[in-house]
Amino acid sequence: MMIALGFLASASVRVANELGAGNARGAKFATLVVTLTSMSLGCVLWVLFIVFRKQMAYIFTNDEQVREAVINLSILLAFSVRLNSVQPVLSGVAIGAGWQSKVAYVNITCYYVIGIPLGLVLGYVLERGVKGIWIGMLCGTGAQTMVLAFMTYRTDWNKQQAWWRLKMSEKVGAMKEMLDSTGLGVAREKASIMEGEVAGGQCIHCLKVISWAND
Incomplete structure (x- = not known):
């Protein structure tokens, strides 16, 4: 799970940088690479948990009842690792x-409308215990993964890059107005240069204007 969270951070930064640089193809390629890499690691762990589920129990305890519980839940653990190798990455993208x-909205709906209610029904109403609660949460994670995967698959990265450029231009305009109100004419001129760079598709951050104003 921690590996997938690392991929989440890297995916969000890389995709944002590529879109900010006007490189829609790079954003799509980064999405594909990070998703496939995390999925591959998840598949390896999934196989290991299934194949060595009985031996894995001996790592944690010598109690036979606990061992049986670990063995019974190891299949769910394997599928949990499998899903959680994809879902955080798609969230990062x-x-x-x-x-x-x-x-x-996707997280709230999948966990609080699907996952938790289903887990409570399976765990307490149908008396499936911990396994039922875990199955319910897995269903919520699975629904979240499918929704995010569909959103990513349907994305027009060229339109997304154009949207990013528009947002950057709006932020630059707001920054120029603020600089005008404070009398920083030189910084305003540099903001105009920055606006031209944004229009050219370069990866520019509005915070640069602040550093320029302090020069």
Whole structure:
């Protein structure tokens, strides 16, 4: 899971940088590479947990009841690792693409509308215990993964790059107005240069204007 969270951070940064640089193809390629890499690692761990599920129990305890519980839950653990090798990466891609609000809605819906209620029903109403709760949460994670995968698959990266350029131009305009109000004429001129760089598709951050203003 921690490996996948690392991929989440790297995916969000790389996709955002590529889109900010006007490189839609690079953003798509970065998405493909990081997703396949994390999926490959997840597949390896998935196989290891399934094949060595009985031996794995001996690592943690000598108690036979605990061993049996670990063996019974190891299949669910394997599928949990499998799903969680993809879902965080897709979340990182979505964050890098500027879909933070959409990701929040997907997370809330999948966990609080699907995962938790289903887990409570399976675990307590149908008396499946821990296994039922875990199955419910896995269903929520699976639904989240499918929604994010569909969003990513349907993305027109050229349009997404154009949207990013528009947002950057709006931020530069707001920064220029703020500089005008403070009387920083030189910084405003440099902001105009920056605006031209944004229009040219270069990866420029609005915070550069602040550093220029302090020169």
